[in-house]
Amino acid sequence: MWKLIYISTLLFLSCSNEQQEDSTEIQVGAQKIQQYIPLLENKKVGLTVNHSSVVQGTHLTDTLMSSGIDVVKVFTPEHGFSGSLSDGLEVNYDNSNSAFQLISLYGKNKKPTREQVADLDVMVFDMQDVGARFYTYISTMHYVMEACAENRIPMIILDRPNPNGSYVDGPVLDTAFQSFVGMHPIPIVHGMTVGELAMMINEEGWLKNGVKVDLRIIKVEKWDHSIPYSLPIKPSPNLPDDLSISLYPSLCLFEGTIMSVGRGTDYAFQQIGHPEYPDTTNSFTPISREGAKWPPYEDQICYSESWIGQKPRYSFSLKPLIEAYQLMNRSDFFNDYFKRLAGTNQLQKQIESGMSEEEIRQSWKAEIDQFKGKRAKYLLY
Incomplete structure (x- = not known):
């Protein structure tokens, strides 16, 4: 096991030489170990994580395993466990020498299969998002929530601040154009943390067949949507700062x-x-x-x-x-x-027709206002 911990630490350290835990007073959910460790003891645990899943300078997998938690599956999103893979690039992991199974949730396998979660008692999600609808980590979260709901596996989200969380803007998704880069009827900039958004997805019935997952959010401390947040680790290869x-x-x-x-x-x-x-x-x-x-x-x-x-x-x-x-x-x-x-399909037509930015903004104002009213029910900060 310790050999694997060393390997995963090397993977983490190789992602970026900037990876240091935030030195401000803000406490991300992953830091509040005393709140979630008791929920994982004596259980078979699945993690949905990547290189940004860090607890005071140590990757969450290492933190949990060194605390005696039985981590059996680790699921990774676009860009892989190391966070260094190009967008759109699929990965197949060699699990021959692993203490846990590493599974990619990108490419053909975007949603955990029944077989992949069958031996889990609980799932933990911890990833740094950037607050844009087309950033695919929230699409991965959706599919993990869905798989957990369908298989009656509780899910814990270790929440993190949204660096673009101070405002809401952009056209609201028309579900006729739903895809992996836009799964929910929310604006381009939704102004929610992954924890808040997960609550919305769950309660609004956006999971397949309206299923609901047993969801618990470990909240961020000493942060709200008005507080700027500088990410201590770049969240993906092409968002450097x-x-x-x-x-x-x-x-x-x-x-x-x-x-x-x-x-x-x-x-x-x-x-x-x-x-x-x-x-x-x-x-x-x-x-x-x-x-x-x-x-x-x-x-x-x-x-x-x-x-x-x-x-x-x-x-x-x-x-x-x-x-x-x-x-x-x-x-x-x-x-x-x-x-x-x-x-x-309206934005392209509006730009091609010569509409001004202000005119285009007016066209989505009513939907934005409606979304803000819905969003208010799920805000934690």
Whole structure:
């Protein structure tokens, strides 16, 4: 067992040399060990975790196993256990020398099967989210909740702050455009922690056939939605810092266009570009690298719009998208993926018709107001 703990610690340490537990007074759910260890003792435990699942500098798997907890299954989301895999890249784990079974919940197997959870008494979910509807960790959470509900396995969520949790904005998903990058009728920026969102998913009947999981949230201490939160560990390979995380809700929509968002550079989601972008003031050249294998326009100079060096801006804006569309002036600017990211087929039509950002915002205001009323029932902070 200790050999495996050492290996998992190496995996964790290899993800980033920045991985230190937050030194502020904020206590994430995982730190409140005294609240959840008693719920796991003498039980077969499953974990849904990744590299961000850290308790005071130690990975949650190591913390639990060194406390005598019987961890038998570890499930991982997009980017894998190490958090270093490129988006869209599937992984198959070699479990031949493992004390527990490591299972990927990405690719063809997004939801734990009955066989994969059959021997579990309880499931623990602990992952750092960034508060955008299309960030797939919450989709993984949904499927884990569903599997647990169907198999009568209680689930504990160790909550963490949402760095984009101070506001709500963007179009609400039309379920006709439901996908793994948008599973719930919520805005692009939902302003909820994973714990709060899990409560909403459970109580609103969004799990398959309206099933409900026996859910417990271990809350964050000394944080509320008005308090800025700087992530101590980058949550995925292409969100390297607070600026990328703050711009992500706005700039991720470019992934549904012909533009690059800077994958394959040190500044992903801090710049957008294209080899034929008419403004040549800035440029970048994407290269294939860990966390960004085969990026768009690999080894090509992309002229760009850049926000590098600016302070984080915790707001959602359509301005970059509208301006890039108008500057590129191409009928192929949008691709089919855009509708799934936007969660609607209206946004593309609105931009193509020349509507202003304010006019577009007015079109989703009523749905945002309705969502905020629903959201209020589930807020913990």
